[in-house]
Amino acid sequence: MTSDEPARSLRDIGALTPEWAETFRAVPRTLFLPDLVWSYDMTTGRSVPVHRGDDPEAWERAAYADAPIVTQWDDGRHIGTEPGTVATSSASMPYVVASMLRDLDVSDGMRVLEVGTGTGWNAALLSRRLGSSHVASVEIDAAVVEQARTALKRAGLSPEVVQGDGRDGWPDGAPYDRVIVTAGVRAVPPAWLEQTRPGGIILVPWGTHYSDQDALVRLTVHEDGQASGPFLRMVEFMKLRAQRLDWNRFRGYVPAFPGDAEVSRTAVTLADLGGRNQPARFVAGLCVPDCAHVVNQTDQGTAKAWFFDLTSRSWAAVEFRSGEPVATVHQSGPRRLWDEVERALTWWAERGRPDLGRFGLTVGPDGATRAWLDRPADVLTFA
Numbered sequence: 001m002t003s004d005e006p007a008r009s010l011r012d013i014g015a016l017t018p019e020w021a022e023t024f025r026a027v028p029r030t031l032f033l034p035d036l037v038w039s040y041d042m043t044t045g046r047s048v049p050v051h052r053g054d055d056p057e058a059w060e061r062a063a064y065a066d067a068p069i070v071t072q073w074d075d076g077r078h079i080g081t082e083p084g085t086v087a088t089s090s091a092s093m094p095y096v097v098a099s100m101l102r103d104l105d106v107s108d109g110m111r112v113l114e115v116g117t118g119t120g121w122n123a124a125l126l127s128r129r130l131g132s133s134h135v136a137s138v139e140i141d142a143a144v145v146e147q148a149r150t151a152l153k154r155a156g157l158s159p160e161v162v163q164g165d166g167r168d169g170w171p172d173g174a175p176y177d178r179v180i181v182t183a184g185v186r187a188v189p190p191a192w193l194e195q196t197r198p199g200g201i202i203l204v205p206w207g208t209h210y211s212d213q214d215a216l217v218r219l220t221v222h223e224d225g226q227a228s229g230p231f232l233r234m235v236e237f238m239k240l241r242a243q244r245l246d247w248n249r250f251r252g253y254v255p256a257f258p259g260d261a262e263v264s265r266t267a268v269t270l271a272d273l274g275g276r277n278q279p280a281r282f283v284a285g286l287c288v289p290d291c292a293h294v295v296n297q298t299d300q301g302t303a304k305a306w307f308f309d310l311t312s313r314s315w316a317a318v319e320f321r322s323g324e325p326v327a328t329v330h331q332s333g334p335r336r337l338w339d340e341v342e343r344a345l346t347w348w349a350e351r352g353r354p355d356l357g358r359f360g361l362t363v364g365p366d367g368a369t370r371a372w373l374d375r376p377a378d379v380l381t382f383a
């Protein structure tokens with residue numbers, strides 16, 4: 001494969017605009033990948049180690065594939081060739097990189113802040129397009145910063161790469177015309193709003209703790225310090241370090257199942273709850289605040305959907321058995337989480353199951369977040 005081909009195929013699927021095509025050709029992803037990478041196999045869901053020295057052809061194939069490539073596990077604590085537990089740095093999927101740069105809508109002379117430097121490839125593409133002096137990128141991990149700086153230098157580019165917590169932005173380079181975040185965010189930090197000029201755009205994968213899923217939201221910063229805009233599409237990023245959900249916190253919520261939990265029945269099906277990339281799951285997360293949700297499935301055709309409150313020790317579990325028309329609900333604690341989820345799904349169904357693109361987000365100067373349907377004035381209120 002030549003380095004032209006990835007750019008051509010991204011253009012064919014509409015991710016790459018003509019303005020970005022030359023940039024993608026000039027700044028190949030291969031320059032930014034370490035010798036040992038873990039290529040993500042979309043069919044098996046497994047991360048497969050590939051070492052350039054052992055198998056240069058497989059490494060090239062991985063580098064040019066339209067798939068995410070993990071470059072660090074467990075914040076660098078994991079060593080060796082086997083995958084670690086949590087993927088903590090990566091080169092994002094080229095399709096996602098290209099389409100986010102398209103949505104960022106930059107033009108000559110703009111200043112851009114990136115949060116999550118990772119390999120440095122995205123910062124390199126921005127630097128090539130706008131000039132290195134117009135790009136700053138913040139990365140939390142010291143080793144990742146070093147690798148990115150080396151790769152950028154090798155590519156002849158010199159954006160400012162800062163080691164720090166991207167939640168603080170980078171005030172020295174402000175104001176920015178654009179902020180692009182390449183990690184999943186659960187709370188938009190006020191610093192990003194403060195450091196973006198009015199009329200500027202913050203493009204960020206945002207979500208709730210209800211699921212791992214993020215949705216890309218394009219926020220325009222207003223004169224009054226608020227930022228607001230629509231969701232564009234579902235994505236899934238590794239989360240900002242301080243905003244990962246620690247599932248261990250739910251240990252001890254359910255000392256004995258079902259214990260003294262209140263029991264009821266529901267006609268809602270497992271499919272109604274929505275799966276990966278399906279709006280039902282994301283919308284339920286918008287409507288049921290501070291709730292984490294996971295489904296445990298068994299080979300015997302039963303599935304248990306769990307819901308945990310992040311602010312009290314309330315929990316709910318719904319047991320779905322194949323062939324049975326109703327499921328059994330268990331709820332415990334001051335919050336009735338399942339009732340909230342059911343209400344949210346009914347609300348969504350009554351409105352004709354609006355797609356993600358009809359929802360949006362407003363973030364206040366203090367970081368307070370409100371989700372809305374169709375218009376910023378139509379805030380979702382369920383509490």
Ligand SMILES: C[S@@+](CC[C@H](N)C(=O)[O-])C[C@H]1O[C@@H](n2cnc3c(N)ncnc32)[C@H](O)[C@@H]1O
Pocket residue numbers: 088089090091092115116117118119120121122123138139140141144164165166167182183237238239240241242
């Ligand atoms: C998906 S990778 C970024 C991919 C990158 N833009 C590229 O072109 O390769 C996410 C990165 O965000 C970094 N990160 C996580 N939390 C962060 C934080 N609070 N501030 C800055 N970077 C953070 C991770 O260390 C990781 O390198």
